[in-house]
Amino acid sequence: MDLSVCKITKRFKNRTVLADISFDVGPRELVSIVGPSGVGKTTLLKIIAQLDRPDAGVVNFSHPPTKKHPVIIVFQDYVLFPAMTVRGNIGFGLRARKMGKQQIGFQVDRMLDYFQLANMGEHYPSQLSAGQKQRVAIARAMIVNPAVLLLDEPFANLDRNLKMETARFIRQTQQAFGIPTISVTHDLEEAFAMSDRIGVLLDGRLRQFDTPKQVYFNSASPNVARFLGPVNTIPEDVFARFQVNGYNGGRNSSGVILARPENLIMTADEEGPGRIVEKTFAGHYSAYTIDLQGTAYTAYSQDDRFMPGQRVVLTLKPY
């Protein structure tokens, strides 16, 4: 199963929320659409799930979804059925298919084991943590072998330290079940970690759709680059200062290079053109602000020996 989203446009009253959105998702592929809050990500998911209708455009499936193999959204707050136990929630889709009790029990047990919920079967949703609720919601969707799985802000209600673990789990689960999955999120690190491809949705338009590395290091525009994280803009007249020969990263149409702070390498040099003006401790790295010909550049380094006032040479490292 694969699907392609073709020229989707959606307006609410006179405001265009989504304009001309097109991308495709291959079988067994996990795609994330990232963008700031309120940009229309959830609307896009609802259109793909046929819960909302676009004003223009179409979603094409290689095999149209059926009642048996539906498109399923796992909503941001999971929308578990509160009057059913975990077991009841997970088995709901199978009961709807009028499957035998024994077979339902067998399949639900398998899901409980896979999703590490084996001792939670008789719990009610109100007794679960956010992470457990999410696993129940994904298990409830996966058990019916959906044509496409849609995840709406899967990390929004999770503690920070749980997010990356969940991203890995989603990736692992998606690969294990082989179901094409689209996730919309504004949690960038997690999206990078779990996705095959990423789309950047800004101002209602899909500005870039590519692999995570390509989108991050070779952003299509300064806006996309800035949305994905701190970025330095290196104008053409100082390329020589950064020894950019051979750099294959983002160079946009106006000729400037968009360089991530982690791609700027500092070397101590008393004659160097740059001067460190600020140093900020950020945990596993330090962020340095370097003044070079009146322009401030940011560089990340795990080397903690650089000090404010020190002169340095900046080199652009290819990614």
Next chain:
Amino acid sequence: MSSTSSLILKLSPLALPYLALFCGGVFLTVCQSFGLLTPLPYPGGMVDAYLELLTDSSFFASFVFSLGVAAVSAASAVTIGTLLAYRIWKLPGRLATVALVYKIPLVLPHIAVAFVVLVFWSQSGILASAAHQLGLIRSMTEFPNVLYSGWGIGMILAYTLKGTPFAMLLVMAMLVRFDARQIQTADMLGASGLRIFFSVVLPRLAPAMHTGFIILFLYSFGAFDIPYILSESRPGMLSIQVYNLYFKHDLARRPEAMAILTIMFGFAVLFIVAYSKVVRRLEDGVRKL
């Protein structure tokens, strides 16, 4: 002054009338049912009124009949009210606003609803007349004697008509807070409309339905106005029996009327306790998100 005394003092404007009117009324009723504090000295023993009732088969017939009418009408009103509320809730916004006409019977007095039923369902009523005009029956007297069939159908119709919008109001209050995405999710998972209603929606509406049932059941069980217009003499509703004993017999039988009222009050309390316990047991462990 302690916080408890202060609280009692603050509540006294509400608590005092309640104590005087409700508790005082119950106390006087119970006393009079034992032949105490009656307007004239009661010649019988303290439990004579109860003995009289408990050895009278017509009292039990009335009790069972009242229970039946109350149970059927409350269950019908809650069932119809819940289904209608769900339908209205699912309507598009503009139509749902128009559907608010369902609240109209709420403002009608019970006695008016009794007359509405009478006007429509009696053998000389609108439906009989319509059936006759349409040639379905040869004369209006052939129209089924719905109101006085001995099954209390007239009262059940009236109580259902009056109780349905009340049940809808309670259920609507729950539906307003109901997350429609639960229905979308159940639908995506392949559930039919019936399964969605019974498995997903109904459990969330159950608290309002139980509350509605208790209120409507107890009201129908003890109310006087609708039975006064629509009830039959045998078996009669308990409220009519109380009225007859109190106003249409000599003062010596007033303790019997009070004994019926006391039994009805005791039954109402027991019913609420038992019903709540059963519901709590059925919903044990079910918590809301």
